[in-house]
Amino acid sequence: MLSETLNAVPLTTGRFPSNLYSLSSFVACVILMPINFVECIRRYYNKDFNNPLGETIKKNAEFFDLFIDFKSFVDFFLLQDLVIEDYSAIKLFLQNDLTFTKDPRPQLVADWFVFYKNQMEFLENRNNRIAKIRLDDENYIK
Secondary structure, X not given: OHHHHHHHHHHOOOOOOHHHHHOHHHHHHHHHXXXXXXXXXXXXXXXXXXXXXXXXXXXXXXXXXXXXXXXXXXXXXXXXXXXXXXXXXXXXXXXXXXXXXXOOOOOOHHHHHHHHHHHHHHHXXXXXXXXXXXXXXXXXXX
């Protein structure tokens, strides 16, 4: 569910690089754990390409450079609830590392419940942010 929400968001610009969707590393990052996708994007803006999508994102720099920096990317796609307040790190749904060396999915049933709760909380917060923009003319993205 979350991956469908995050996958749909960039398509609204009409400029999301189509070749990203054909790559298995992209599918693994986004479908299995969308937080990893956002972390790869964060690293791109920090000039750190040592991640599963680093080279692919670099090849699509024209798209990502439209946003100038990570904060602009996050703000444009209303992903503020996935990052800490100063945008310097990703909020994890589970306490796992972002080294991309381990399977990031929940391994225990209890972890799945934590993951699901945090995922639903993110979606609710994001939906509230979208509703606020729709209802409050002063908050339209210009």
